[in-house]
């Protein structure tokens with residue numbers, strides 16, 4: 058230990074340099090959060106009477122619970138779609154030449170370079186009654202009446218999946234890139250076919266990336282206010298919009314606060330499941 | 345491993361490979377390996393050794409030529425059906441599987457049940473002298489141990505050919521010698537046909553029954569270690585395998601077994617025509633190994649001035665500058681009090697015997 062007096066343990070450095078960031082978090086994150094908690098613990102809109110009424114109301118109201126349930130389900134669906142579509146892209150990325158890699162990265166990143174609002178409106182153009190999909194199917198004579206794509210769960214999932222795809226693909230590309238390509242060859246020379254190699258070697262070793270991608274995608278999908286509202290229309294209600302209505306339209310700040318806290322806890326629960334899985338899989342990816 | 349098939353033969357028949365990028369990696373390689381032989385594929389970095397190995401294993405489809413294992417042309421078989429065992433340079437152990445699972449991986453792919461797999465893995469780990477490591481993960485093992493595991497894993501599928509890509513490059517010197525002996529022992533016991541890729545000529549000469557020397561994608565010579573070392577067929581082999589002084593000269597007279605050459609350094613010597621026909625008056629390069637030169641008395645040999653002397657343990661190497669200004673190395677066994685040669689001393693040098701000087705037609 059004492060042999061190297063010049064190099065101090067990193068944890069022993071003064072925390073002074075972190076102070077600006079800490080102050081920023083204190084004022085703009087911790088303080089509002091505490092205020093939210095304080096508000097949610099009042100039974101009346103004027104916030105005069107303490108009580109757990111808002112939470113009781115939410116947890117006994119079938120409508121509120123169904124909004125929470127459908128939001129968490131939406132996140133799961135979007136995450137699943139992103140994983141199923143993103144994994145092959147990431148896998149392909151590691152197996153093509155440098156020029157194609159550049160093109161794939163560009164395609165993956167492109168959504169990030171346009172505004173969410175613009176991308177969402179593009180999906181309205183694609184999914185609408187007179188949209189590209191319906192017009193094509195109709196002119197091909199495959200369908201007679203337009204399909205209802207917009208304002209459906211399906212439409213929201215597809216649009217969100219496209220919007221959040223980079224959050225899944227980028228961690229996957231990183232994780233797959235860390236796997237020694239010789240492992241593929243070693244597995245193959247030992248007699249394993251490509252499916253065995255995939256399920257026994259590639260997938261377990263890419264788990265850290267899968268978990269990181271799922272956590273990011275999930276968190277982003279369930280809180281994606283704009284896309285959820287525009288594609289879902291008035292007919293589908295998810296937590297962010299529900300919250301917004303209670304706060305902005307109905308001015309019921311204590312209930313809105315309670316919704317936020319419950320939503321936050323639900324998201325934290327899901328994310329901690331992911332991270333626990335991540336910790337369990339860390340035994341793997343290390344190499 | 346007494347039950348292993350006695351090692352199948354391997355024929356590399358006129359194999360040429362050009363990468364899609366246009367690089368010609370190997371060109372018209374012919375090798376005929378008998379069952380049970382150890383062959384070293386020796387050549388400098390970038391000469392196409394790994395490419396040839398990957399072609400034999402089936403990871404690369406060669407542009408031209410055939411690979412024949414035993415009696416079968418295997419060109420149409422994917423790597424997982426060639427029964428070729430490979431030990432990769434970085435071992436490529438599966439980091440998330442235990443040592444026992446690593447060794448049993450190939451058996452699992454063949455649908456063998458878990459109990460049998462574990463028993464077989466344990467037997468192989470005992471063979472490579474790591475019986476107590478079965479439950480560990482690869483990263484908990486040292487480099488030499490990982491390599492033994494990689495070897496056990498490759499042997500588990502009872503391959504007909506064993507390929508090793510620069511197997512000792514990452515090991516330190518003492519461990520390298522241990523592993524060389526170990527691999528040679530395992531090869532003897534199993535009788536498995538083995539191809540070792542290396543750029544280390546000592547390794548090739550000490551381990552292999554026959555050595556294939558590759559240079560720039562071409563097969564320069566394929567022969568026993570003493571063939572390659574004592575009777576090199578090309579200038580490349582002579583200078584790459586062992587060290588050699590290259591001395592330019594002119595042919596005075598030549599027949600098939602001996603040539604009289606006038607060295608630019610200023611002496612006439614008899615040399616062995618090593619690389620084809622020599623014509624009178626033609627320029628040649630004569631190769632003489634440092635240990636095949638001796639100091640001689642006046643009037644014979646060629647003159648030079650001693651520069652630096654390097655004592656290298658059992659031998660002393662002197663650097664001598666000759667009359668034409670080129671440098672020549674001579675190595676002497678250190679027997680008792682070797683005559684100390686001072687820098688600047690005038691000396692005369694000559695080859696120990698005519699057969700130890702090889703003359704190659706100069707290429708220009």
Ligand SMILES: Nc1ncnc2c1ncn2[C@@H]1O[C@H](COP(=O)(O)OP(=O)(O)O)[C@@H](O)[C@H]1O
Nearest residue numbers: 363365367369388389390391392393394395396
């Ligand atoms: N995947 C590849 N694509 C293009 N050229 C390659 C590839 N792999 C190797 N080469 C080229 O082929 C030649 C032989 O390479 P390699 O077989 O790896 O040599 P060695 O193993 O003897 O060092 C080199 O010139 C190298 O640049």
Ligand SMILES: [Mg+2]
Nearest residue numbers: 390393394395
């Ligand atoms: Mg190589």
